[in-house]
Amino acid sequence: MAAWCGRGGFLQITAPISVAYSAGADSTALLLAAHQRWPGQVTALHVHHGLQAAADHFETHAKAFCALHGIALRVERVQAAHAAGESPEDAARQARYTALARMAEQAGAACVLLGQHADDQAETVLLALSRGAGLPGLAAMAERFERHGMVFGRPLLALPSAALRGWLSSAGHAFVDDPSNTDQRYTRNRIRAVLVPAWETSFPGFRPMLARSAAHAAQAQRLLDELAGVDLAQVGTPPAIAALQLLSRDRQANVVRHWLRAQANLAASAAQLDELLDQVAACTTRGHRIHLKIASGFVTREGGRLHFTPPI
Structure with a gap:
């Protein structure tokens, strides 16, 4: 896993770096890979959303895990309650990115690495399709982007969740499972529980295909943005x-x-x-x-x- 961490150009990252660490399986695998690749130069960033009773347990586990492995840790508690008419997921996401960017800047980090993987990318495409999204939505998650003045990267997008969990289990690394991930009141969880198994049954190994479609959509959107720039110069x-x-x-x-x-x-x-x-x-x-x-x-x-x- 440590050798893999350089795919997509991440070997060229200027240390120190930070990793968004929820204490779940995906971010645990990414944190350990980054720590092995850049020993002593990685800071884990943990955001306590305060939205569920298990949040305190996540923070306790994060502190113990980072102490065990000698990884620096920063924790920030945020108010992620959503306003009327706002999606709970969107409110939590906005609060999380704001906190991550702030903590990374305080740590002097060049970027924040995120643990989204191939399954997350496939779910994002399916979610976009279900909403009738245009090209920006169908492009799903970018490997690199900037927000709140900070560079974010997603180096795990080519790896399925099963591979990450298998690596952790084989090495005996502990992680926590977020109970909200099975709550089917949330659209993404329904996609994960119902649609993804159906796609897997009908189209085994479908994740790389959806990722390819997302890449095509992202390319088409970049071309449209270039054309818009040309036209905007005229109008x-x-x-x-x-x-x-x-x-x-x-x-x-x-x-x-x-x-x-x-x-x-x-x-x-x-x-x-x-x-x-x-x-x-x-x-x-x-x-x-x-x-x-x-x-x-x-x-x-x-x-x-x-x-x-x-x-x-």
């Missing part, structure tokens, strides 16, 4: 309505999506985008008004350009 920022009207509707949709993502870090729904493009097409007179709710803000017309107003 301006914010987009000029007359210049938008010279593009095909598909390119209008692509450049507006790109603009909204860069302007406000949001994505319009398919219905909202269709309505906005209809209004852009109909905007042929000086007095034509555009006013459309997008996510929690509004896209309006100001002079000859589109304008996004964030929520107050």
Whole structure:
């Protein structure tokens, strides 16, 4: 496992590094592999969400495990309760990434390694399909990304969960199982419990195939982003309505999506985008008004350009 840890370019990482360590099997395998590859230069980061009674046990296990193996550990407790209308998983994820980035920066780490693996990637693709996602969703999880000013990496995406657990068991390493992972109130857990076994029965070894589809989607999205950059240079920022009207509707949709993502870090729904493009097409007179709710803000017309107003 230690030799594997360099796949995907991670051997070029500048130490020290940090590993998001939940005390579960996946993050335990990653932490040990990183510790073997960069002895004395790895910090484990444990986020206590406070959402279940077992959270205290996770933290206790993390402290004991890191002490046993001589690995530095940082722990941060967060308030991960979700707001009305917000997904509990999304709220916990946002709180976790914020805490991980903060702890990694405090530790002087160059990056945070995450333990998501091939099974997680397959589940992410299936979840995106079930929601009718576009290319960004179908691209699933990137191997490398930046958030809150910190670089994150997922070096285990090519390895199935069974391989990680098998390695831990054969070496006698302890880990904890999160009871919430079997709670089928959560969509991802239902996919794991119901859909994944059905896919495995019908299409043995399907995980690499879904990963390949995700890679194709990611490549296509990168090309669309490049095209959006070219078009945005032509239509301006914010987009000029007359210049938008010279593009095909598909390119209008692509450049507006790109603009909204860069302007406000949001994505319009398919219905909202269709309505906005209809209004852009109909905007042929000086007095034509555009006013459309997008996510929690509004896209309006100001002079000859589109304008996004964030929520107050």
